[in-house]
Amino acid sequence: MADISLDNALDGDAGRTLAEDVRDGLTRAHKELPPKHLYDSRGAALFDQICELPEYYPTRTERAILERVAAELIAASGASELVELGSGSAAKTRLLLDAMAAAGTLERYVPLDVTERVVRESAAALIREYPGLRVHGLIGDFERHLGRLPPAHGPRLLAFLGGTIGNFAPTQRGRFLRTIAGLLAAGDHLLLGTDLVKDRATLEAAYNDSAGITAEFNRNILRVINRELGASFDPTAFDHVAVFDERNEWIEISLRAREAQEVALPAIALTVHFAAGEELRTQISAKFTRERVAAELAAAGLELVAWHTDARAWFGLSLARAAAA
Numbered sequence: 001m002a003d004i005s006l007d008n009a010l011d012g013d014a015g016r017t018l019a020e021d022v023r024d025g026l027t028r029a030h031k032e033l034p035p036k037h038l039y040d041s042r043g044a045a046l047f048d049q050i051c052e053l054p055e056y057y058p059t060r061t062e063r064a065i066l067e068r069v070a071a072e073l074i075a076a077s078g079a080s081e082l083v084e085l086g087s088g089s090a091a092k093t094r095l096l097l098d099a100m101a102a103a104g105t106l107e108r109y110v111p112l113d114v115t116e117r118v119v120r121e122s123a124a125a126l127i128r129e130y131p132g133l134r135v136h137g138l139i140g141d142f143e144r145h146l147g148r149l150p151p152a153h154g155p156r157l158l159a160f161l162g163g164t165i166g167n168f169a170p171t172q173r174g175r176f177l178r179t180i181a182g183l184l185a186a187g188d189h190l191l192l193g194t195d196l197v198k199d200r201a202t203l204e205a206a207y208n209d210s211a212g213i214t215a216e217f218n219r220n221i222l223r224v225i226n227r228e229l230g231a232s233f234d235p236t237a238f239d240h241v242a243v244f245d246e247r248n249e250w251i252e253i254s255l256r257a258r259e260a261q262e263v264a265l266p267a268i269a270l271t272v273h274f275a276a277g278e279e280l281r282t283q284i285s286a287k288f289t290r291e292r293v294a295a296e297l298a299a300a301g302l303e304l305v306a307w308h309t310d311a312r313a314w315f316g317l318s319l320a321r322a323a324a325a
């Protein structure tokens with residue numbers, strides 16, 4: 001298919017990265033693992049299920065905002081290509097591509113995702129749905145491989161949706177936004193989705209669904225480590241914990257060892273001890289205010305062009321560009 005090109009930036013180094021992250025994260029006083037390792041194909045499928053849960057409002061809230069403002073965003077950005085970081089199954093992408101097609105500017109879609117199957121399948125589906133669309137898929141990690149994005153063909157809209165920026169630690173987040181700022185030429189824009197601070201009950205319910213899907217998604221990181229590193233984690237020996245940390249304004253997601261246990265990780269010659277009740281942090285999901293988004297964008301050399309939210313102000317969508325020097 002001539003309209004699709006794929007570039008794999010992972011080049012077989014994904015395993016090495018997992019091994020390094022696991023060694024580093026499990027030998028700390030407060031054990032933690034980076035959330036990107038949650039997304040193997042089972043993890044990606046579980047995340048898609050999370051997005052359908054009644055308690056998990058971010059996906060459908062962001063989608064409703066996009067449905068309302070996509071045309072306006074595209075008019076404001078004049079984009080002919082859409083670059084999507086962490087594209088996943090590209091469900092919300094179509095709203096932007098539709099608006100670009102309607103505006104007559106649509107030329108190219110550039111998805112970047114760690115899950116190869118997801119990039120391949122969405123690329124194949126989209127070229128069928130949008131005649132003439134070119135897709136350049138990049139299989140990679142948006143923390144490490146932004147330098148592998150192809151040169152822009154025209155005004156570019158770089159979308160980072162879903163509130164995924166909330167999964168970065170604050171210092172990582174600043175670094176990431178500065179990298180983005182460096183990628184934006186005059187006329188390019190960033191479209192950033194951020195989940196917003198709200199009442200504790202709503203926030204915590206979104207990460208403690210009654211069907212237990214989020215718990216399975218969380219435990220999936222242990223299955224990934226078992227498979228990739230020959231480890232002996234018993235996923236059923238860990239409870240899913242998700243609480244809103246009000247001081248940091250983030251949801252903190254962990255796995256709590258029900259009993260004391262040893263876990264062998266032969267591939268990295270490591271044995272890890274868990275005390276009863278000990279927590280392994282697998283994710284933070286930061287919640288924002290408009291003021292904080294604007295301030296963090298400004299600190300990275302970006303300026304807010306437009307801010308869109310829903311009637312309850314549960315989710316924010318920012319359009320930004322590189323600030324005039």
Ligand code: AVJ
Pocket residue numbers: 050058162163164166167206207214217283284285
């Ligand atoms: C995909 C990163 C936005 O933080 O809300 C959902 C991931 N984890 N439920 C989020 C997630 C547990 C999600 N993001």
